[in-house]
Amino acid sequence: MRDLSCFGDGSVAVSAASAASVSGRGCALDRSLQAATTSVYNASLSSGKGILIRVTWSRSTAGAPGLTVAFDNVVSSSRSATQQHVLRKKRGSRSIVTDSGTAVGVHWDVTGAEYSSSPEPSGGDYYLAVVADAELALLLGAGDLSRRFASGPAAATGHLVSRREQLRCADAEATAAHATRCRFREGGEEHEVAVRACGGRGGVEGEVRVSIDGEEVAGVRRVGWGFRGNRAVLLADGEVVDVMWDVHDWWFGRRGGGAGAQFMVRSRAEEGRLWMADQPSAAPPGGVFLHVQCYRR
Structure with missing residues (x-):
């Protein structure tokens, strides 16, 4: 992997603003949930x-799994308000008509789903x-x-646009750590992404690390004023991705649900070009945006 470039905090803010439109960055993890993947x-x-x-798979603080689906109709570069539906039963069907008149049928059966550490099913017999x-x-x-x-x-033509993984860490811990797997482009190779923010509260001795496929691609040894950052990385398969982090609230924020560490990785459309806040999606065509949020209790 090769580090291509670094950008200032301003580019992080622009990227985060665009990410909010698709991944729901502004939505903190509900206090009743231990983890959620959207x-x-x-x-x-x-x-x-x-x-x-x-599609949101969740796990409550009591360990109960949950499933929610929501729909946005896409009209040119704008979207209608989200229509969200909580699927409370483990098996069923539901008919919905969106604001633009699209007839939608939702069918599910998760009675045979198997779960591991993620709130998303890891196997079993489900759909x-x-x-x-x-x-x-x-x-x-x-x-x-x-x-x-x-x-x-x-079948219609559909593809993954973004993925947001949220988890809640123990309040006494000063470490936010998470690992996941993701493809940054449709049909591309799957990569392992690991994020970590650790050290004393206040950020003086804090560290931030982001690794892809076991190789560190972004790191700050003494957080200090480096609580936000952005850089581009060339992966071994030739994919160029932007890596961003924002751990300000984790180190300096109040205790509670809003004190989170943010990590973002997404494929890049053109070298040297960042997201713009008015772009309708959080990743280039065929690309995927990954957003990890770690919260204190």
């Missing part, structure tokens, strides 16, 4: 309509399917249930 998918229907599908205007816009799952549903309606 993936946003963009489906293009044969009619020319576009629909953003947000979540979204049918929009009689086209299969999204199908998630594993096992026989998922395969049987795949033989149903005609």
Whole structure:
């Protein structure tokens, strides 16, 4: 991996503003939840309509799993207000009509889902399917249930746009650490991303580290004024990604749900070009945006 360039705090602010529109950066983790993973998918229907599908898998502080879906209709560069639906049962179907008139059917069965450390199912026999205007816009799952549903309606063209992973750390800990796997471009290689913010509260002796595939790509040994940063990295497979971090609230904020450490990694459309706040998506076409938020209790 090769570090291509560094940018000032201003570029981080611009990037974060754009990220908020798709990944929901401004939404802190609900106090009743221990962890939540939200993936946003963009489906293009044969009619020319576009629909953003947000799927949130969550785990409460008591350990109970949860599932929520939300929809944004895409019209040019604008989106309608999000329509959110909590799926309280482990199996069922629901019919929805969006503000733009798209007929949506949500079908799910997570009774056989298996979970590990993530709130998202890691295996088992389960599925979540979204049918929009009689086209299969999204199908998630594993096992026989998922395969049987795949033989149903005609499939629309959909792809992952962004992924936000939120988790709550023990209040007594001064370390935020998390590892996940992600593809930064549709059809690209899967990469392991590990983030860590550690050290004494107040940031004097604090450290920030971001690693991709086991190699450190961003690091601040003494946080001090380096609590925000941004740099571009060339991965071994030739992909160029922007790596951003903001641990100000983790070190200097009050205790509670709002004291979070933010880490962002996304594919870059053009070398030397950053997000602009008015861009409709948080990643270039075919690219994926990863956002990790670690909170104190």
